[in-house]
Amino acid sequence: MARNDKREEIVRAARELIAENGFHGAPMAMIAERAGVGAGTIYRYFENKDVLINELYGGIEDRMNQIIMDGYSTETPFRGRFLHIGTGLLRYFIEHPLDFRYLEQFHNSPYGVAVRRDKLLGNREGGCNAFKELFEQGMAQQVLKNFPLVILFDLAFGPLVTVARDHILGFVTLDAAMIVRTVEACWDGIKR
Amino acid sequence: MARNDKREEIVRAARELIAENGFHGAPMAMIAERAGVGAGTIYRYFENKDVLINELYGGIEDRMNQIIMDGYSTETPFRGRFLHIGTGLLRYFIEHPLDFRYLEQFHNSPYGVAVRRDKLLGNREGGCNAFKELFEQGMAQQVLKNFPLVILFDLAFGPLVTVARDHILGFVTLDAAMIVRTVEACWDGIKR
DNA sequence: CCTATCGGAATGAACGTTCATTCTGTAATA
DNA sequence: TATTACAGAATGAACGTTCATTCCGATAGG
Incomplete structure (x- = not known):
């Protein structure tokens, strides 16, 4: 997956999960899973959850x-x-x-x-x-x-x-x- | 504190804290502290947080x-x-x-x-x-x-x-x- | 009137779980 | 080979809830 694709997948997954379940129903691990990346990878693109x-x-x-x-x-x-x-x-x-x-x-x-x-x-x-x-x-x-x-x-x-x-x-x-x-x-x- | 007073204090504290900080900003321990009771005491009056x-x-x-x-x-x-x-x-x-x-x-x-x-x-x-x-x-x-x-x-x-x-x-x-x-x-x- | 006994109310330390974040070893790239 | 990107395990903090224990007022016995 290209670098930009990965970022986009994270954004998409986060948006979906937060919209569906709220901030507290969208843990980083779940976002990572839906995006198809490792949990730690998110932090290569976003400093922390607030920034995301x-x-x-x-x-x-x-x-x-x-x-x-x-x-x-x-x-x-x-x-x-x-x-x-x-x-x-x-x-x-x-x-x-x-x-x-x-x-x-x-x-x-x-x-x-x-x-x-x-x-x-x-x-x-x-x-x-x-x-x-x-x-x-x-x-x-x-x-x-x-x-x-x-x-x-x-x-x-x-x-x-x-x-x-x-x-x-x-x-x-x-x-x-x-x-x-x-x-x-x-x-x-x-x-x- | 009489029995009813205690219940009332718990309700008051919970209402204040949840109104101010949201459900997730009002942990049971904090509610208990503000109500002036032990954390476990809440569970004598309310089965769980949802019920409260x-x-x-x-x-x-x-x-x-x-x-x-x-x-x-x-x-x-x-x-x-x-x-x-x-x-x-x-x-x-x-x-x-x-x-x-x-x-x-x-x-x-x-x-x-x-x-x-x-x-x-x-x-x-x-x-x-x-x-x-x-x-x-x-x-x-x-x-x-x-x-x-x-x-x-x-x-x-x-x-x-x-x-x-x-x-x-x-x-x-x-x-x-x-x-x-x-x-x-x-x-x-x-x-x- | 004092003391012993008792039962439920109250307690807060402890537990298991969940979370955001960090760490570490591996794979890809150059 | 050197460097960067990555996945996922590890970490520690925070949470709701439980439970063994303490507290306290009432009652009974002397």
């Missing part, structure tokens, strides 16, 4: 942002822009349940809280600058309800995350139409 | 439902009823951050998913029968958007949970007025 976990997160975030932002134009009216981002996000979650599960694990852990804090304080480049811009402009132009930015985020994306989770857990099944209707409902929540 | 965790959850849920449902009347119009429940929930979260953190830990774990599944399948009495009734009636009377019940729940309460988390993490500060406005926005999301 954080790097995984970054990779998922990057890919997600790229897909969501594809075709996004600041020329579109607010509602259309919001629907673009919202449906893109929800679709991504549903089409990549492993990534979604991983992100949930990550956000509900000290790792994730730290990242979020950094983002809010501006110490870290957020992939969601587009949202921020959208919301700030929307409020300024009285299209959106006047709320602290954080609350607007929560109103808009809180339901999407929850809905995605329920879909992935099998509590409900979302088709393309239902995705759109759900995001439209979120828009109703934030629009003036 | 589930019993804690039940207690929190019961107290929460009691507070939220206080003053609730099925005579009130839909919007008023929703605001009652929504603001009650959000207030409870904010006033009992430890409980909120505990519930989050719980729901993002196999324990919580199992409970949720039971509730949806009707195998378990949900304290949220009031919500269910409210939403079903609301849809039947065309006051609410027509969605699968689960999605309606998510649209309504997803943002509340997210907002509460951000408040507790210090990312935003909600006063009484903001709580009401936030729940009103959730209503806008689900109303026709």
Whole structure:
């Protein structure tokens, strides 16, 4: 196996296992086994488990942002822009349940809280600058309800995350139409 | 210390530690220490850690439902009823951050998913029968958007949970007025 | 009223297991 | 041959749980 293949296999195995079983259900030995490498080999590519976990997160975030932002134009009216981002996000979650599960694990852990804090304080480049811009402009132009930015985020994306989770857990099944209707409902929540 | 005091101390310590550090940051030895009892003593009151965790959850849920449902009347119009429940929930979260953190830990774990599944399948009495009734009636009377019940729940309460988390993490500060406005926005999301 | 006996509550050291990480000998590569 | 990469055994820390022992209040006997 080539050097890069090995690294990739480790990443893949770790992502799968953590998404399926959580951080504590994914011991390094198990990751190594699924990746088809020795336990010690992982440490040739990642300093320790924390580094591996954080790097995984970054990779998922990057890919997600790229897909969501594809075709996004600041020329579109607010509602259309919001629907673009919202449906893109929800679709991504549903089409990549492993990534979604991983992100949930990550956000509900000290790792994730730290990242979020950094983002809010501006110490870290957020992939969601587009949202921020959208919301700030929307409020300024009285299209959106006047709320602290954080609350607007929560109103808009809180339901999407929850809905995605329920879909992935099998509590409900979302088709393309239902995705759109759900995001439209979120828009109703934030629009003036 | 009387027998009941000891049990109560164990419950208190476990709730605090799990809320603060998660299930894996709250070893039995640490719980025992904070409760001021021996490690083995816990096992005189709870068969094992799982039982302790589930019993804690039940207690929190019961107290929460009691507070939220206080003053609730099925005579009130839909919007008023929703605001009652929504603001009650959000207030409870904010006033009992430890409980909120505990519930989050719980729901993002196999324990919580199992409970949720039971509730949806009707195998378990949900304290949220009031919500269910409210939403079903609301849809039947065309006051609410027509969605699968689960999605309606998510649209309504997803943002509340997210907002509460951000408040507790210090990312935003909600006063009484903001709580009401936030729940009103959730209503806008689900109303026709 | 004092002391001996008793039973369950409480204890914390010890156990077996699991984990992240390190170490070591071997194989591949140059 | 010298160097690097590797696998997997070894390591030690941390965990949930157990269990032989201690503690303590109640009761009985003198």
